[in-house]
Amino acid sequence: MMKKLIKILSRTSLHIVIVAIAVIWMVPTLGLLVTSFRLPQDVARTGWWTVFQTPFSFTQFALENYENVITKQGLGKTFLNSLFIAVPATIFPVLIASFAAYAFAWMGFPGRDYILMAVVALLVVPLQMTFIPILRIFNLLHLSGTFLGIWLAHTGYGMPLAIYLLHNFIAGLPADLLDAATIDGASPLQSFFRIVVPLSLPAIASLIIFQFLWVWNDLLVALIYLGGAPNVAPVTLKVANLVGSRGQDWELLTAAAFVSMVLPLIVFFSMQRYFVRGILAGSVKG
Amino acid sequence: MAPALLILLFFLIYPSIHTFYLSFLGRRSHEFVGLENYIYAFTSDSMVIAFRNNALWVVFFTALTVSMGLILAVLLDRVRYERIAKSLIFLPMAISMVGASVIWKFIYAYRPPGVPQIGLLNAIVDFFCGQPVGWLIEKPWNNFFIIIVGVWIWTGFCMVVFSASYKNISKELMESARIDGASEWQVFWRIVLPLMRPTIAMVATTMIVFVLKIFDLVYVMTNGNLDTEVIANRMYKMFQYPDFGKASTLAVILVILVIPMMLVNWRGVRTQRETR
Numbered sequence: 001m002m003k004k005l006i007k008i009l010s011r012t013s014l015h016i017v018i019v020a021i022a023v024i025w026m027v028p029t030l031g032l033l034v035t036s037f038r039l040p041q042d043v044a045r046t047g048w049w050t051v052f053q054t055p056f057s058f059t060q061f062a063l064e065n066y067e068n069v070i071t072k073q074g075l076g077k078t079f080l081n082s083l084f085i086a087v088p089a090t091i092f093p094v095l096i097a098s099f100a101a102y103a104f105a106w107m108g109f110p111g112r113d114y115i116l117m118a119v120v121a122l123l124v125v126p127l128q129m130t131f132i133p134i135l136r137i138f139n140l141l142h143l144s145g146t147f148l149g150i151w152l153a154h155t156g157y158g159m160p161l162a163i164y165l166l167h168n169f170i171a172g173l174p175a176d177l178l179d180a181a182t183i184d185g186a187s188p189l190q191s192f193f194r195i196v197v198p199l200s201l202p203a204i205a206s207l208i209i210f211q212f213l214w215v216w217n218d219l220l221v222a223l224i225y226l227g228g229a230p231n232v233a234p235v236t237l238k239v240a241n242l243v244g245s246r247g248q249d250w251e252l253l254t255a256a257a258f259v260s261m262v263l264p265l266i267v268f269f270s271m272q273r274y275f276v277r278g279i280l281a282g283s284v285k286g
Numbered sequence: 287m288a289p290a291l292l293i294l295l296f297f298l299i300y301p302s303i304h305t306f307y308l309s310f311l312g313r314r315s316h317e318f319v320g321l322e323n324y325i326y327a328f329t330s331d332s333m334v335i336a337f338r339n340n341a342l343w344v345v346f347f348t349a350l351t352v353s354m355g356l357i358l359a360v361l362l363d364r365v366r367y368e369r370i371a372k373s374l375i376f377l378p379m380a381i382s383m384v385g386a387s388v389i390w391k392f393i394y395a396y397r398p399p400g401v402p403q404i405g406l407l408n409a410i411v412d413f414f415c416g417q418p419v420g421w422l423i424e425k426p427w428n429n430f431f432i433i434i435v436g437v438w439i440w441t442g443f444c445m446v447v448f449s450a451s452y453k454n455i456s457k458e459l460m461e462s463a464r465i466d467g468a469s470e471w472q473v474f475w476r477i478v479l480p481l482m483r484p485t486i487a488m489v490a491t492t493m494i495v496f497v498l499k500i501f502d503l504v505y506v507m508t509n510g511n512l513d514t515e516v517i518a519n520r521m522y523k524m525f526q527y528p529d530f531g532k533a534s535t536l537a538v539i540l541v542i543l544v545i546p547m548m549l550v551n552w553r554g555v556r557t558q559r560e561t562r
Contacts, residue, residue, distance in 0.1 A: 018361055022374045025438065029377070029405060035392065046402055047409050100290035115291070122298045124548045126499050126535035128521050130301035132308060132530050156297025159290060165524070217382030219502045236384045240506050243388060244551045249390055250404065257388035261381050268380035272373065276446060279379055283443065283492050 004229040036254040037061045043251040065255035073252065075238055075259050082234040082260075084147060085222075086215040087155035094208055096155065097162030098170075098200070102192050104163070104177060116167065122160040123285070130157075131224050138225065145229030153225055154218075158211050161285045169203035170196055202274070209271060210278030213264055214285065235260040302541075309534035323535035336515040340543075342429050343436070343500055343516065348493045350437045352486060355444025358475065359452050362445070372449070376442035383439070383502035390435040391507055394421040425513045432507050432514060436500065445491050451485040453479065488554035495547045499540060517543075 035048045037113070039062055051060055070076040103109075104116050134153065135144060143149035173196065181191045219236045226232050233241075239256050246252050268275050308348050312319045358375065362368045378386060395405030399418055403409040408418040421431045455478060463473050479486075501518035504510055510519045521536035 014361060014364060018365060018371055021358065022369070022371045025375050025378070027406070028393050028438070029381075031392060032389045043404070045404075047404050047406065049406070049409070088552075096290050096293065100287040103287035119291075119294060122294060124541065124545050125298050125302055126518075126540045126544055128499070128518060128540055129305045130298060131305075131525065131537075132534060133301035133304040134297065141329065152293075153297065156293050159294055160298070163290060213380065219382070219384055219505070220518075220522070224525070236382050238386050239388065243384075243391070243506055253388050254392065257385045261385045264380040264382070265377075268377060270550075275380070276376065279443065280447060283496070 007106070031253045032257060033249055035130060036065055036258045037063070038251060039064065040249075040251040043254075064264075065251045066259070069242075069252055069256045073238075073242065073256065075256055077231075078233050078235040078238040079259060081232055082216055082236070083091050085150055085154075085232075085234050087210050088147075088151045089158070089215045090208055090212040092151060092155040092210060094160035094204065097159055098166050098197070100159075101166035101170050102188075102196050105173075106196075107188065115174065116163075119160055119236060120164045123164065124147050127157055127221065137222060144225055147232060147233060150222065150225050150232075153221055154211075154215050157221065158214070158285075161282055162207055162211065165207055165281050166200065166203060168201050173199055175273050189273065202277075205271075206274045206278035206281060209267060209274050210282040213267060213275075213278075216264060305534045305537050307537045308530055311531050311534075313529045313531055315530050319531060323531045326532060327535050327539060332515055333517075333520065335513050336510075336517050336520045339429055339460050339514060339516050340498060340500075342426075343433060343497045344494055346430065347433050347436050347440075347497045347500075348490055350433070351440045351444045351493050352490050354437070354441045355489070356448050356482075356486070358441070358445040359448035360478065362449065363452060372442075372445065375445060378439040379442050381439070386435055386439055387503055387506035390438070391422070394424070394431060396420045422508055422514075423512060428508065428512055428514050432503055435503055435507070436497065440493065440496070444493070447489050448482065448485060451482050455481050474509075484554055486550060489548050491551035491554065494543055495551065498543050498547070 031048050035043055038048065038060060039050065042060060054060070057097060070079075084272055138144040138149050143152070164229075177195060177199075178191055181195055186194065216234075217236060218234075219240060220233050222237045226234070226237065239253075239260050242253060242256050308315055309323055310318060310320060312322075355480060360372055365371070381389075392404075393406045393410075394417055395403070396408060396551075397403055397405070403412045403418055405421075407421060411418060422428045460473050463477055464470075468476070499518050500516055501522065504506070504514055504516050504519050505522065508514045510516065510523070517536055517540060521533050524530075524533035524536060527533075
């Protein structure tokens with residue numbers, strides 16, 4: 001009897017602790033979301049939690065803040081810039097790295113293992129080590145402040161991790177399959193597209209999601225290479241600037257932050273499995 | 287493959303060597319200044335604070351993310367709504383650090399006493415009749431309040447890695463220990479913890495590598511003002527100022543700090559793979 005009571009008590013406290021932690025984790029984001037839909041005069045006057053006193057009076061909510069940040073503050077344009085930066089900056093490195101990973105895994109050439117080790121060792125290089133020389137070259141070539149420049153930079157920075165991850169996966173594919181293809185007369189390029197890519201899709205998908213979100217959420221690389229060019233700025237840069245210039249206008253900041261978060265959140269909820277895998281694999285990047 | 291190697295050469299190898307060279311030159315890279323930049327890096331007041339803060343980040347951020355991740359992994363294994371709770375805690379990993387900074391700056395918002403507080407934390411303080419606190423203003427505590435934001439983001443990462451490793455531990459082993467009279471506490475300390483040590487080391491080093499380079503959170507939340515400076519933000523300021531000699535020196539210092547941690551991390555990854 002006593003034992004059973006202790007068991008029930010400890011189960012209850014376990015649930016309480018877990019639910020409490022989950023709630024604490026959610027509340028900050030919830031506050032952001034609620035505030036972004038409130039009227040500016042309310043945001044400045046009362047806390048966002050007061051909306052729950054009258055949850056069904058819908059007049060306290062409006063899309064005004066979103067309209068304001070997307071059009072007047074120009075966040076819509078920067079959102080498109082972010083897309084225009086992140087899509088090529090994901091495709092280029094993944095494509096190039098998958099060729100390289102295939103070559104490292106299945107083609108014999110002298111010094112292969114040492115070159116691969118050197119590539120992986122480049123993961124230790126903090127991006128800060130590269131900014132000044134590359135920016136100087138970019139300035140000479142008129143690439144700073146351009147989309148092409150930041151695509152190239154992200155391609156370079158994404159390369160070691162992408163090669164490392166894809167090599168691990170591709171090297172694990174069954175050798176018989178590739179041998180059979182070669183015997184049947186498939187060229188290396190054919191076996192790459194017909195066998196290696198389809199079989200590696202789970203790894204490639206995780207990598208694509210990781211790289212896309214990394215570029216989308218990046219601030220530092222954008223500051224360095226696009227910092228002086230507002231017309232090509234991504235959404236993170238714009239939000240960071242708004243924090244500096246409109247630091248007390250919470251209705252604007254919360255709406256702007258949510259606009260910058262909406263795409264990653266969709267990716268998170270729709271492709272959670274690949275998302276988690278990608279994040280776990282990419283945690284040591286840059 | 288040739289394009290991949292050329293890109294690496296151009297974007298990582300050449301610039302790293304060049305930056306190392308630049309760290310011995312002056313502001314505009316015109317003249318050789320010897321170790322002057324390094325002396326600045328280790329003695330100037332702002333840099334001493336940056337080093338102190340990076341140390342605070344390494345100790346507290348790592349301790350909190352790793353311990354909370356571990357506890358959550360073990361606790362969540364015992365409930366049926368494990369998956370949904372895990373997603374909620376992992377969710378901040380999807381958000382940019384700029385977004386997270388806005389979220390938390392709002393939680394920490396400060397208004398003078400007498401005016402209704404709109405920041406959640408000060409509203410709670412207000413509710414208990416306390417004086418509102420400038421969470422991001424009071425030195426040196428403001429550092430801890432930025433670290434909490436980092437913990438909020440990265441605990442989910444640690445939890446997911448630990449959870450996978452925890453589920454690999456044989457349930458029979460734990461069960462037989464319990465039958466032999468071991469308490470839950472003993473099972474955790476004597477069985478779970480020793481078996482998970484390699485994973486813990488790997489996660490901890492990953493956290494340290496990440497946090498040595500911490501930039502976005504500090505840049506957006508305080509820009510390093512009020513004694514919250516960190517090395518990477520200082521490097522960015524020097525880059526903007528511009529003093530390319532000092533900026534390069536700080537980058538070199540970051541590499542030197544990161545390399546040993548990465549080596550430990552890789553050794554951990556390799557032994558883990560072998561034992562699997």
